[in-house]
Amino acid sequence: MKKITILGSTGSIGTQTLDIAEQYPDQFQVIGLAAGSNLKLFLEQIRRFRPKIVSICDKDRYVELKDAIAQGAAASPNASLDYSPIVLAGNEGVVEVARYGDAETVVTGIVGCAGLLPTIAAIEARKDIALANKETLIAGGPVVLPLVEKYGVKLLPADSEHSAIFQCLQGVPQGGLRRIILTASGGAFRDYPTEKLASVTVQDALKHPNWSMGKKITIDSATLMNKGLEVIEAHFLFGMNYDDIDIVIHPQSIIHSLIELQDTSVLAQLGWPDMRLPLLYALSWPERIYTDWERLDLVKAGSLTFREPDHDKYPCMQLAYAAGRSGGAMSAVLNAANEQAVALFLEEKIRFLDIPRAIETVCDRFVSQNTTTPTLEDILEADRWARQEVINCFASISY
Numbered sequence: 399m400k401k402i403t404i405l406g407s408t409g410s411i412g413t414q415t416l417d418i419a420e421q422y423p424d425q426f427q428v429i430g431l432a433a434g435s436n437l438k439l440f441l442e443q444i445r446r447f448r449p450k451i452v453s454i455c456d457k458d459r460y461v462e463l464k465d466a467i468a469q470g471a472a473a474s475p476n477a478s479l480d481y482s483p484i485v486l487a488g489n490e491g492v493v494e495v496a497r498y499g500d501a502e503t504v505v506t507g508i509v510g511c512a513g514l515l516p517t518i519a520a521i522e523a524r525k526d527i528a529l530a531n532k533e534t535l536i537a538g539g540p541v542v543l544p545l546v547e548k549y550g551v552k553l554l555p556a557d558s559e560h561s562a563i564f565q566c567l568q569g570v571p572q573g574g575l576r577r578i579i580l581t582a583s584g585g586a587f588r589d590y591p592t593e594k595l596a597s598v599t600v601q602d603a604l605k606h607p608n609w610s611m612g613k614k615i616t617i618d619s620a621t622l623m624n625k626g627l628e629v630i631e632a633h634f635l636f637g638m639n640y641d642d643i644d645i646v647i648h649p650q651s652i653i654h655s656l657i658e659l660q661d662t663s664v665l666a667q668l669g670w671p672d673m674r675l676p677l678l679y680a681l682s683w684p685e686r687i688y689t690d691w692e693r694l695d696l697v698k699a700g701s702l703t704f705r706e707p708d709h710d711k712y713p714c715m716q717l718a719y720a721a722g723r724s725g726g727a728m729s730a731v732l733n734a735a736n737e738q739a740v741a742l743f744l745e746e747k748i749r750f751l752d753i754p755r756a757i758e759t760v761c762d763r764f765v766s767q768n769t770t771t772p773t774l775e776d777i778l779e780a781d782r783w784a785r786q787e788v789i790n791c792f793a794s795i796s797y
Contacts, residue, residue: 399424399425399426399427399763400424400426400502400681401426401429401499401500401501401502401503402415402427402428402429402501402502402503402505402528402681402683402749403428403429403430403431403432403495403496403498403501403503403505403520403525403541404416404428404430404431404432404503404504404505404507405432405492405495405496405503405504405506405508405509405513405517406432406433406434406506406509406513406530406531406532407431407432407440407443407507407515408433408434408436408439408440408443409434409508409509409523409612410505410507410587410610410611410612410615410673411431411505411507411556411636411673411677411696412433412505412507412643412673413439413461413603413756414442414673415505415507415528415677415681416428416446416447417674417680418677418678420447421444421689422687423504424723425435425682425687426445428448428449429449429450429451429498429499429500430449430450430451430452430495430496430498430499430501431443431447431449431451431452431453431460431494431791432452432453432454432492432493432496432508432516433452433453433455433747434454434508434792435454435455435456435459435460436457437454437457437459437463437466437733438725440454440463441463441466441467442450443444444483444629446481448481448538448771449483449619450484450498450499451483451484451486451494451495451498452482452483452484452485452486452495452744453485453486453487453488453491453492453495454486454487454491454494455488455489455491455512456487456489456768457487457488459487460485460487460488460628462777463559464485464487467482467483467485467779467793468482468715468775469478469759470545472613475582477669479733480640484498488685489512489515490510491543492512492516493515493516496515496516496517496519496520496523496525497519497520497522497523498523498776499526500568501525501672502525502526503525503526503527503528503554503680504516504517504520504525504526504528504662504726505528505530505556505677505680506520506527506528506529506530506531506534506791507530507531507555507682508531508633509531509612509614510531510533510614510733510737511537511614511730511733511737511781513531513533513534514533514534514538514778516533516774517524517529517531517534517538517542517643518538518541518542518545518731521545521546521549521551522545522549522556523725524549524550525551526552526553526554526761527546527552527554527682528554528556528680529553529554529555529557529560529680530554530556530557530677530680531701532557532627532628532631533733534732535630535631535634535635536627536630536631536634536728536732536733537730537733537734537772537777537781538730538774538777538779539631539633539634539729540725540726540727540772541772541773541774541777542634542667546569546780547780552683552769553635554680554683554773555631555635555676555765555788556672556680556681557625557628557656557673557676558654558675558676559580559581559628559632559654559655560628560631560632560635560655560676561654561667561675561676561680562653562655562656562666562667562676563578563632563635563636563655563681564635564656565667565679566655566656566657566667566686567636567657569667570657570659572623573589573660574659574660575638575657575658575659575660576642576657576658576659576662577614577638577642577643577644577658578632578636578638578644578648578655578656578657579608579644579645579646579655579657579658579664580625580628580629580632580643580644580645580648580655581645581646581647581648581651581653581655582619582622582624582625582648582707582776583606583607583608583619583647583648583649583651583657583795584621584646584647584649585605585606585619585620585621585622586602586604586605586606586616586619586621587602587605587625587627587711588607588647588649590711592710592711595751596749596750596751598750600743600744600746602744603616603620603750604616604617604620604797606620607649608650608671609649613744614737614740614744615755617743617744618736619633619751621741621750621753621754622645622707622711622712622714623709623712623713623714623715623718623736623753623757624628624718625645625715625718626714626715626716626717626718627718627733627736628718628737629645629670629715629719629722630642630718630721630722630729630732631638631720633722633770633782634678637783638720638730638781640722640723645673645715646706646707646787647704647705647706647707648702648703649703650667650699650700650701650702650703651670651671652670652671652694652699652702653666653667653668653669653702654666654667654668654669654676659768660683662765668694668752669694670692670706671692672691672692674691675691677689694697696727697738705793706770713754713758714736714754714757715774717732717743717754717757717758718732718778720761721761724765724768725768725770726768726769726770726771727745727764727768727769727772727776727780728761728765728768730763730772730777730780730784731760731761731764731780731781731783732784733759733781733783734780734782734783734784734785734788735756735760735761735784735785735787735788736753736757737785738756738785738788739752739756739757739788740753742788742792746794750753755786756788756791756792758771759787759791760784760788760791763787764780764784767780
């Protein structure tokens with residue numbers, strides 16, 4: 399039985415990981431849970447899995463959480479919590495959950511750069527990482543990778559694209575990889591004419607055709623920034639040059655990514671769009687656990703099609719490539735600027751096309767400040783600076 403901790407337990411990644419733990423109770427034991435602010439769902443999870451330590455990021459809910467656990471008040475009046483876990487709150491609480499006890503693997507499902515410090519804490523506690531938080535490497539790659547090597551832990555991708563690459567690489571000899579091909583659904587606007595994007599709404603952007611995800615990642619899919627960020631992550635995970643990482647639009651989302659080998663052979667990993675599969679593989683690697691999930695039927699899947707991304711429609715892709723090639727803390731700035739711009743868009747304070755404009759402006763302003771070998775403090779400061787710069791960009795604009 400593998401002991402696991404889940405950061406971001408009430409989000410999409412967290413709930414699906416807990417589904418796996420519930421389906422395979424003889425394989426996985428939940429040691430720790432950390433959540434954002436969804437107290438009702440968090441209490442349900444605590445009741446079901448009885449972790450040893452829990453933390454809620456929203457400090458204002460700490461007393462309520464602690465009292466609810468003490469009183470045995472979970473999701474329903476008949477529920478019972480007859481045990482006493484360690485109860486924490488705030489960012490510091492999440493870090494403590496990440497490093498706590500005898501958990502072997504920590505699933506990092508926290509969205510955004512908020513996942514960086516807890517992930518570092520888990521690595522320093524010599525825990526393997528099931529990486530579902532892109533920003534850990536995108537913003538913190540120059541710091542995180544040396545720590546992974548120093549503490550001898552495994553960094554296993556838990557998102558569908560990088561898991562696909564990782565699965566395809568099993569058995570490939572060192573030096574055998576020639577190119578990575580990331581597949582993209584194209585997001586909510588893949589069939590929209592470019593000129594129509596100026597008037598799209600938040601509701602339009604949240605209508606992902608293939609996947610059910612959180613709001614932020616769904617907007618990233620609509621801008622294709624998610625692929626740009628995945629390019630940077632693939633660079634850090636697999637050591638590939640940016641010139642050897644490509645993106646292709648694959649509307650059906652059956653092929654989750656591909657690799658090309660030195661002899662031009664191409665390997666792909668296929669499956670229905672279901673995040674549980676990469677999560678399960680990250681938790682069980684190198685084993686393969688039998689599941690009763692729906693098996694892939696190629697006849698049912700039908701035609702698999704591909705097309706080149708439209709760079710005019712998706713300028714965020716090229717911004718990500720440029721930031722990655724710049725090195726230093728530039729990808730941290732790109733990530734933070736994107737997070738802040740997406741947040742403003744979700745609040746309907748800016749328009750959809752303002753997202754790439756803001757990112758480009760902020761990255762351009764950072765060029766003179768960038769350093770080749772940033773420290774953790776440099777990265778955190780770049781993150782803070784970039785968020786404020788995006789806010790400054792739109793301080794005098796109202797729609």
